[in-house]
Amino acid sequence: MxxxxxxxxxxxxxxxxxxxxxxxxxxxxxxxxxxxxxxxxxxxxxxxxxxxxxxxxxxxxxxxxxxxxxxxxxxxxxxxxxxxxxxxxxxxxxxxxxxxxxxxxxxxxxxxxxxxxxxxxxxxxxxxxxxxxxxxxxxxxxxxxxxxxxxxxxxxxxxxxxxxxxxxxxxxxxxxxxxxxxxxxxxxxxxxxxxxxxxxxxxxxxxxxxxxxxxxxxxxxNKDVNQKAERCNIAGREGHEVIDWLNSKEHNSVLYVGFGSLAMLPATQLNEIAHGLEASGHSFIWVVRKKESDEYDQVFPEGFEERMSESKKGFIIKGWAPQMLILEHPAIGGQVTHCGWNSILEGLNSGLPMIAWPLFAEQFYNEKLLTDVLRIAVAVGVKEWREYCEEGTAMVNRDEVEKAVRLLMGGEEEAAEMRKRVRKLQEAAKKAxxxxxxxxxxxxxxxxxxxxxxxxxx
Incomplete structure (x- = not known):
């Protein structure tokens, strides 16, 4: 032949x-x-x-x-x-x-x-x-x-x-x-x-x-890509300082919050997320993608960014973020996902339990897979499906956000079991x-x- x-x-x-x-x-x-x-x-x-x-x-x-x-x-x-x-x-x-x-x-x-x-x-x-x-x-x-x-x-x-x-x-x-x-x-x-x-x-x-x-x-x-070289290559791009910030945090202590590259949540919902994250008391990285017509003073509670910066509890990224480098960092202990399939696999590849926040497409099916079948995620309580360009009418309030973050990032048995299950899947993915x-x-x-x-x- x-x-x-x-x-x-x-x-x-x-x-x-x-x-x-x-x-x-x-x-x-x-x-x-x-x-x-x-x-x-x-x-x-x-x-x-x-x-x-x-x-x-x-x-x-x-x-x-x-x-x-x-x-x-x-x-x-x-x-x-x-x-x-x-x-x-x-x-x-x-x-x-x-x-x-x-x-x-x-x-x-x-x-x-x-x-x-x-x-x-x-x-x-x-x-x-x-x-x-x-x-x-x-x-x-x-x-x-x-x-x-x-x-x-x-x-x-x-x-x-x-x-x-x-x-x-x-x-x-x-x-x-x-x-x-x-x-x-x-x-x-x-x-x-x-x-x-x-x-x-x-x-x-x-x-x-x-x-x-x-x-x-x-x-x-990507397994032959030199991660250290990639980390150096992000210097000069918005969001690169986050690696230094993560280096100052304990292992599994930071929550990554991101909703993918398509979703743009309304200012009222982003405001509720900000309140919930702050009230949870846990450290977080939040990649914010807002509507072009919204101003950040509409999105965040008054003084929110200043408080997060001074306390070093929150790192807010407006725009591009080195997501894979962030997820693979040992300080990251969980992920808020919109339940897009790529987002799920990226979190799983990094061994991260998740907060499931579906928005559109097949994401509500994926939420059930994460929460009910694989049992590696906690649902934040979203009930409304929408078109990916639509805002929707239902709101996840700050108390629900706080509750989900505390459950996932706390030291209780339920969170520990989720972490064990997702790490088994992480190892299975590598072997596959x-x-x-x-x-x-x-x-x-x-x-x-x-x-x-x-x-x-x-």
Whole structure:
């Protein structure tokens, strides 16, 4: 068998939102590190966000590159530079961005026809790639930016509609049978068997849908990155002083508070969080992402920032934060998460118990996985689902925030047990991506399957 036949060429097409694009790029990097020739299709603005890691991998001998497209800003009716959903400020703008992405379809289809990759990996929001792959006679794999539990719950709700037969705010799921496109080769999941094994097996055995668990992809995509060098590289960027601040704190004494790159909570809710954090008495780092129209004197209680600075109880970051370096610091003892799947995996990889604060998308399913199934988180009490650009009407008050922080960061038995459970999962995650681990075995199985399909086609 020739080396040309052995060399797989895979094209990755991610959705330009951090929760999907970043893990897909990390996934692509994992394939490249295992001998696959990888091309990632991105617009220029999004390529700029990940090019450093792509260049790092390419310079170390891996076959990985970006294919850059010009985003049709003028044609879509968007300002230059708005190419990612974390730049969107309202639902109308979100729809406009979708239309702009759709305008790229013909270019991408032509690229597939001209380059004829051996496999297409595309985000679930690009279902048309399945038709192109079928036309070209090549396998297509779908990417889901969530875990198995949320996927199964989503389809269970669609099939059984339990919410239509009760007036209660709480419904029991009578089964978890998902359904999806059967012509696709399967799905790539950023999860691992030891985390969601029962739901993974349910997906495969009850529906017959093929899925490969390759996660946590961030662990092995970045495991050769020199963390000390990265820590030095953040000098001069907003938020870098936080590492020095953390160095002055005891182990497991600081709570990290962040709601991802999409959520913008209203000033009234941010004010309640500030009151709750201060009243808890525990040290915290808070990454604040406010609406552009809000002023910080609307967001924080009077004198809040000054008190936190003088007491060294709180470190407030307005803008960019070196999140992974923060989470991995031994002083961090817990995390407030919006229950986005990447946020959950990052906390788990760092061995952190969590406060679950879901907002939109599948995050309420993820909350139940964290609190009821894995039992590594405490719920803050959110009841209202919203669109990601909407403020919502329900409020989590300061007393609920304080109570959740005290429970998670206190020394009681419940918190200690959560910490033990999440650290077991942390160790399982590390083993999953090592040679012989479950995710590593899945990756090699998939690569061999794709090679076999390529040989048969030849």
């Amino acid at each position: 020739s080396s040309e036949t052995d060399q797989l060429r895979i094209f990755f097409l991610p959705l330009p939102t951090p929760g999907h694009m970043i893990p897909m790029v990390e996934e692509a990097r994992v394939f490249a590190k295992h001998g696959v020739d990888v091309t990632i299709i991105l617009t220029q603005g999004n390529a700029n966000l990940v090019q450093k890691n792509i260049d790092h991998d390419s310079n170390t001998g891996h076959k990985i590159k970006t294919h850059v497209l010009q985003f049709p800003s003028a044609q879509a009716g968007l300002p230059d530079g708005v190419e990612n959903f974390n730049s969107v400020t309202n639902i109308e703008m979100s729809h406009t961005l979708y239309r702009g992405i759709h305008l790229l379809q013909n270019q991408i289809e032509q690229l597939f026809h001209d380059m004829l990759p051996d496999c297409i990996v595309s985000d679930m929001f690009f279902p048309w790639t399945l038709d192109v792959a079928t036309e070209l006679g090549i396998p297509r794999l779908g990417f889901r930016g969530c875990g198995y539990f949320a996927l199964c719950s989503e389809y269970c709700i669609k099939r059984h509609e339990p919410h239509k037969s009760t007036d209660s705010d709480v419904v029991l799921l009578p089964g978890l049978p998902p359904g999806t496109e059967q012509k696709s080769l399967g799905m790539l999941m950023n999860s691992f068997h030891e985390l969601e094994g029962s739901y993974e097996e349910y997906l495969k055995t009850d529906i017959g849908l093929k899925a490969w668990s390759l996660g946590p992809v961030s662990l092995w995509a 991506v090592e040679v012989g681990g479950s995710s590593h075995a899945n990756l090699m199985d998939l690569i061999n399957k794709l090679k076999s399909l390529k040989v048969k086609k030849i």
